[in-house]
Amino acid sequence: MRHGVAAAALLAALALATGCGTAGFGGGASFPQAEQAFRAAGLQVCSATTPEVRAPDATAGRVYDLQRTCDDDDGDGVLVTVTEYPTEGDRDAALGRYNAQARPIGVVWTLGPLTIQASGDRDGDAVDGLTRALDDAGAK
Numbered sequence: 001m002r003h004g005v006a007a008a009a010l011l012a013a014l015a016l017a018t019g020c021g022t023a024g025f026g027g028g029a030s031f032p033q034a035e036q037a038f039r040a041a042g043l044q045v046c047s048a049t050t051p052e053v054r055a056p057d058a059t060a061g062r063v064y065d066l067q068r069t070c071d072d073d074d075g076d077g078v079l080v081t082v083t084e085y086p087t088e089g090d091r092d093a094a095l096g097r098y099n100a101q102a103r104p105i106g107v108v109w110t111l112g113p114l115t116i117q118a119s120g121d122r123d124g125d126a127v128d129g130l131t132r133a134l135d136d137a138g139a140k
Contacts, residue, residue: 030112031084031114033137034082034116036137037134037137038080038133041130041132041133041134042068042129043129044067044069044070045065046065048062050062050063051063051081054083055083056094056097057094059085059086060083060084061081062081065077066078066130076126078123078127078130079122080116081117082115083115084113085113091114106120109134109139110140111138111139
């Protein structure tokens, strides 16, 4: 029985290390492709800013305030951080750091060289729409 538990733990660690559950790194995903997925989810980009502090090993990042309509800030949106990494290993390491938090806040997808994180106060319907749109774009 002990060997079975050890084998299961080893397989889980191997799956995590090989990026199981992440999107492929190729495919040319970019900030415009992420923005297209936001629009496909029925969300407008009300603002896009560059974070003052970049995530470790990241090459670029943007923080988006997404709402159903920008003129009406009634809490029907989501705050999304998109971060670009130079290698698949850097992107997957960032995802691992996020998942290792005791209480991760939000949800993270991978799309090519990007991580896409929805965090903060967010509307459940907006996140559901975003999830469907990112799935359609090939995010994991």
